[in-house]
Amino acid sequence: MVIRPDPYSDRWDYSDESNQQAFINYDNGLQKMIISVGLEGENSDGVVWLFPIPSDPNKVAIDVVKNLPQLSGEEISKKAKSNLDDTTKFLQMTQIYTIPFVVLFGGGYVGAPHMEGVGAPLEMKGRGIEQDVIIYEHLEKEGITSEIITAKTATGLYDYLRNKGLKIESGSIPVLDNYIGKEYSFVVSWISSSENIVSAQRGVFVTFPTKDIYFPMLPTSVYGSKIVPATIRVLGYVSPKVFQSIKSYTKTEYYIDSYASFADDLKNFYSGQSRNIKYTKIEVNMPSKFLTEDLWISNFSPLKTYYSTFVANRPVISAILLLIISSLIAGILAGLVVFRALRKNIFKLGLFGLSNCLAIFGLLITTALISTKEKNESIKPLLTEIKQKGYSWKRRVVVVLFFAAIPFLLFGLLTLPSLISELSYSSMKIFRGDFLIPILIIYVLPITALIVSFVIKRIKIEDKDLFEQLKSASYSSWSFQPKDKMKYVFVPMFSVLFLIISWLLVKLVGFTV
Structure with missing residues (x-):
């Protein structure tokens, strides 16, 4: 609350x-608060700014700072949602064939306002005031004078304000x-030296003990229907x-x-x-007459902030967890529908799903090599002889090499046209490390793997x-397992279920961050 003499009348x-x-740092029951107001108009002669503090005056310390903290960063919920959008694309791209569709269709600092004002301190006069109003501390700094006072009676406080040049009637506030x-x-401040006031908005720095974090909001109610936007930033995540x-x-x-x-x-x-400063930003923007109480803030983090912070700061871990969960659910559901022989073996169906963590090619390899039907015991001697001749491990290696090489090829x-375009400018680029290593990984090694497989x-x-x-x-001559045509049904069914389930899970997480 800021009061001033009316230059056009005797009131x-x-x-x-x-x-x-307001900027607040609360630690172990001690609140450090920098509070500042922006004043409208160029003439602030005799302006007095007053706000309450819920503490013994002997335990209150005041200071004046010429700079306000600079806090910006990202709102954790928005950052988490942005990360989840990227996670959705990543999960969709694990199915490989969806990459073209994802590529084609996937798609501040709050400056402190200027405080203007010029004022002059007036000395206290009269024993009656001293009895009712006690000044515990007086500070003059950066062109601002501040005092810590207590008032036993309303009469004493009004007399104190009158001695600041305000012709104010008792009971009028x-x-x-x-x-x-x-x-x-009470902390009372006024502009004492216009020469020291520059364009920056000053702040009064108050330190006091309190059980809960405090911001004086009720005094602003004197402005009636006028809206005085209040922005409170508290270091750490707290609950107003x-x-x-x-x-x-x-x-x-909640920001970081x-x-x-x-x-x-x-x-x-x-x-x-x-670095990585967490803080809570509370904005109150309403007609002042609705400010019927002061604002108290609990020093504990809402459960949602832990969850949102995890998704915002650990996008890779979040994506991997969603990939694992989506793959497990899709594998079990698709397996229960397709593989009758495995309906009682949830563990194996879950294994099918987990193989999707290596993209759909991991699923293809697992589906090709793992048995999904009951084995014929009469064929066991034949399988033993084939294994003894080394065909079993060779053919399994071929399957793995084939499916591993395909995505690289x-x-x-897809990148061959751009590679040819780059080499057309200078054929010597191929010998540079930044060119040679990708060529080895994308072309040479996969082609070598296919040649080895053929041999x-x-x-x-x-x-x-x-x-x-x-x-x-x-029996399959590649996996040496009973042939099961339902495997051809399982893979596309799994893929569709995975895309649906992963999308739903990401949306569910997005609603809760």
């Missing part, structure tokens, strides 16, 4: 506030009665106790600032790390009869 009036800014004679102190009349006008957001700036004169306010085909897959003439017997028993 006083409330000085219009354009905004209120009833909002002060909520604090007079109670366990509250928003009273009923301001709920629909109050917004609480990768690098916060604190000037040298703010070291008493905060001297911790300057597909990617190589080791060959069957000796004398062993061809063994493979004919294997085929006649409806």
Whole structure:
């Protein structure tokens, strides 16, 4: 609350506030608060700014700072949602064939306002005032004078204000009665030197003990229907106790600032790390007459902030967890529908799903190599002989090499035009490390893997009869498991279910961050 003498009449009036800014650091029951107001108009002669503090005046310390903390960063819920959008694309791209569709269709700092004003201090006069109003501390700094006072009676406080040049009648500010004679102190400030006031908005720095975090909001109610936006930033994640009349006008957001700036004169306010600063931003923007109470804030983090912070700061881990969960659910559901023989073996169905963590090619390899039907015991001697000849491990290696090489070759085909375009400017680029290594990974190694596969897959003439017997028993000559045509149904069904489930899970997480 800011009051000033009326230059056009022999009375006083409330000085219009354009905004209120507060920065709070609360630790072990001690609140450090920098509070500042923006004043409208160029002439602030005799302006007096007053606000209450819920503490014994002997335990209150005041200071004046010429710089306000600079806090910006990202709102964790928005950052988490942005990460989830990227996670959705990542999960969709694990199915490989969806990559073209994802590529084609996937798609501040809040400056502290200027405080203007010029004023002059007046000395206290009269024993009656000294009895009712006690000045515990007097500070003159950066062109601002501040005092810590207590008032036993309303009469004493009004006399104190009158001695500041305000012709104010007793009882004319009833909002002060909520604090007079109670366990509250007042911080009173005024502009004492216009020469020291520059364009930066000054702040009064108050330190006091309190059980809960406190911001004086009730005094602003004197402005009636006028809206005085208040922005309160509290270091750490906290929970404001928003009273009923301001709920629909109050917004609480939780930020993380990768690098916060604190000037040298703010070291008493905060001297911790300057990186990854967590803070709560509370904005109240409503007609002042609805501010019927002061704002109290609990020093505990809402459960949602832990969850949102995890998603915001650990996008890779979040994506992997969603990939695992989506793959497990899709594998079990698709397996229960397709593989009758495995309906009682949830573990194996889950294994099918987990193989999708290596993209759909991992699923293809697992589906090709793992048995999904009951084995024919009569064929066991034949399988033993084939394994003894080394065909079992060779063919399994071929399957793995084939499916591992395919994604690299597909990617190589897509990037081949741009590679040729780059080499057309200078053929010597191919010998540079930044060119040579990708070429080895994308082209040379996969082609080598396919050549090796072609070599080791060959069957000796004398062993061809063994493979004919294997085929006649409806066994695969690659996985050496009973053939199951339902595997061709399982893979596309799994893929569709995975895309649906992963999308739903990401949306569900997005609703809760």
